[in-house]
Amino acid sequence: MFARSVVEGYFAGKHKSPYRGSSVEFADYKEYVPGDDIKHIDWRAYGRSRRLFLRQFEAETDMVIYLLVDVSASMSYVGTGQESKYILAAKIAAAFSYLMLQQSDKAALVLFADQIKRYLPPGSTRGHLHNLVFQLETATPASTTGISHALMECDPLFKKRGRLVILSDFWDNPDTTFEALSRFLHRKFEILLLQIVNPHELDLYHVHAARFHDMETYESIEVEPEEIRAAYRESARRWVDKMATEAHNRGMSHAVVNTDRPYLDAIEAYLGFRGRNTLSTR
């Protein structure tokens, strides 16, 4: 119900297939280079400009979106907010799934922590959506984060290329994470990293002395937040920036979804992500 109410009010029309060149709606011109299919040459344009251009079209076809939702223990962090990071991630995942089904696309769901906890293969039926939402509702965050390992496990499962959306707080080694993601990049997956953060993760609690217990490793550390607040803010900002920079450098999309913000931010991020990736060469 949540997914439908959000998506219906927000989206109208079908999304564009990532498979370029297989649709009929003209999108743009591309200058001809030897090897291109000459049947797409626009001769009218040649008549006007004496230069060879290929006509490009946006394809409208079935698409698979792989939703990878982090269910490690850190995702259960609530902070002082109303809901945990996982709940937010689950809502976003449900909304995306509904969006896919509305457009006759397929959605697959992977719940992972240090490994894949649950996998729901791609499907586009209403029953599939119900099953997907059920999986999201019944999952409980636990265990440590192991994105790279989970991605390694996903590689053989994702037969058809599509869009890969990872909803996680990314409390993992970024290098191994991006190394694992590079495999999907190589397979021409479009990747969107939605980094779910709680404001208190970026700015410590305002108390004199605090002992923080790591929700995944169960280690703890005692600090005076006031004394390290500025330095910590800087560290957190660098950490998020590094994620964004690394993603950008590798041709991935990255967005921060703050738990004290409406999750429509994530929808907008996804739309921006989709728009950036709908051009295809025909």
Next chain:
Amino acid sequence: MSFLSPELLAALIPLAVLPLVLHLLNKGFPRHFPFPSIQLIRETMARRSKLHRWRHWILMLLRTIFLLLLLLVFMQPVLRRFGTNPADRTGRQVLIVIDHSLSMEDKGDGPTSRERAVYEATKLIDSLGADEAVNIVLMEPNPVTCFVSFSKDTGEAKRFLNQIKPVFGRAEVNLANGTAARLLSQVGARPEVYYISDFERKKWANVNFTMLPPAVKLFFVDVGPAHRDNRAILDARPSQTEILAGDTVPLEVSIGNYSGEPFNDRVTVTLDKQFSFDQDVSIPPWSQGKVTVPVTVGGPGVHLAEVRLPPDSLEYDDHFFLTLSVQEKEEVLIVTDGPDQRKSGAYYLKTALNPFENEAGSLLPRIISSSELAPSRLAGVQKMFFMQVNRLSPEACEAVSKFLMQGGGLIYFLDGSADAENLAALEKVLGQGSLPIRLSRRMIASNVTTDAQQIARGDFESPYLKLFQGEARQNLALLEFYDYDQAAETGAGSVLLEYGDKSPAMASAHYGLGTFLLLNFSAGELSSNLTRQRIFPAWMQSLVKAISTDEALPTSYTVDETLHTEIWRSEMHNELISPAGSPVTTQRELVGERCHVAFTPDQLGFYTIGSPQPLYAFGVNPATSESDLRSIDKSLLPTEFSDKHEAHFVAGSEDYDELARGHPIFHWFLLIALAFLLLETGAQLLFRRPAA
């Protein structure tokens, strides 16, 4: 270091752990938060410095030190000085020994050392607590104490101090120590003895502390001035024992220059407060010198002479008081049987003894023959000359013997034909072998140029040869003697001059109270050139004065010395008057017509009996042994002289309260505590500063 309130330690020390408790409490109750990942926190913490990691402990340490220092302030920390233990609450027994002598009257820097000593002693008494006792000993020839034993009556002790008057005598440290030992033997605990003195070196040169109980703590408080230059008249006396009316008396004045600068000034003698006689004086630094001031005395009687130097910081020894007893003109007999003519030796001698017109001199020479020698004639005579006398009768010899035994002075010129017989006769009555020389053969020069005898040797320390001392000895070389007796020394008496052939030319011997002087030459102009010499009158007069039989009465006295004199019964109604003009109590003992008088002077100046013209006078002077104000090596005193006692030399301006209770240093603790507080504040700012 000690604490005046150590009992607060138990109450305050728990407060010192307050920062630790707060630290632990604060550390023990942090708020717990689950957190997605502490990885970033850990990395942030890791970037902080090691100092920052220890910041809590550092801050806690600084706060603890601050609090500890603050707590120590309340315990009144003091620095122990001179071995005192402020925490010792047993009542102190303090004995103050004050130097009460002449040197303490020096006012080199303003107040006298005595006034400083009183001030220091008062401060010391003020530092005593209600349960602490004190006694005071004045260091005098007869030490005086304030109390019979130690007393807590500090008011009376201070009154005693304020009544201390200037004194002019010596201080006897050992006698004071004896008194101190007696007082200290009555007290227990660990008494303290404070010696307040200028530590003048002669006074403290041989001090004995062994008589004091070993547990006694000694403190030496120097109150002497920084600059101790002084000049003093050490002595003044007439150079002759007998002063006759009208004499010009050479007054020998001994002056000490106890400074690093030469003393070039003038010494003044005032006689009877009417006549002054000056003499320039020059004395090198750190030495003593003598100057002779000729003083012309007037008529017979007692004359008061005051010798003065320009005043310095110790004025009392710049004056010297002495009395000059002037006698009437003295009759001197010249016994001769020679020709009564102007060129005889007797004539020359008479002229020499009183060369003035109308016999204006102090001596009245009278010429008589040897036949006139009789006890009645000699009764009023003290001195006589024999010259060219004939053989003496046994009665005359007896009279002469009695004359000598009773203190007469006989000067015998061996120039008569019967001298050998006369000497034998006199030896018979005076005692066999008592004459200093024995005559053998008369020698008469046939050729005055070749046979004249001269003086070869002499005892120039003799008072009879005073005129030939030093360079004046050359005057003897001018003397030539043509007639003399070869003689030999007997061993009795002493030979004063000798000829080249070793014959005695002058000899002396004492008989009873008298003196027999033998001159082995003649005053006749054919027998020697003596009378032709300018020194002849002076020599003869000096012989008369030197052969004076009377024991010279002292002309001056020292303060605190008991004086004894005798007066006639008829003079007993006269009081002894002090220099200040007040009557003085004396001890008097009547013996027949004579009255023995004894008293101990304590003032400087003239004590007199009889007025307006004093019948008797006594010049009283300070003890000049203390005029050299230089102090002993103060660093040596505690260790050198009192090795069996704990001893300390303290400066004169010591705060005795600090000495007894230690030097308060709470303000240093307070300052250091504030410094730690600032340090703690700075550390907090440093630690809270955001990391770059």
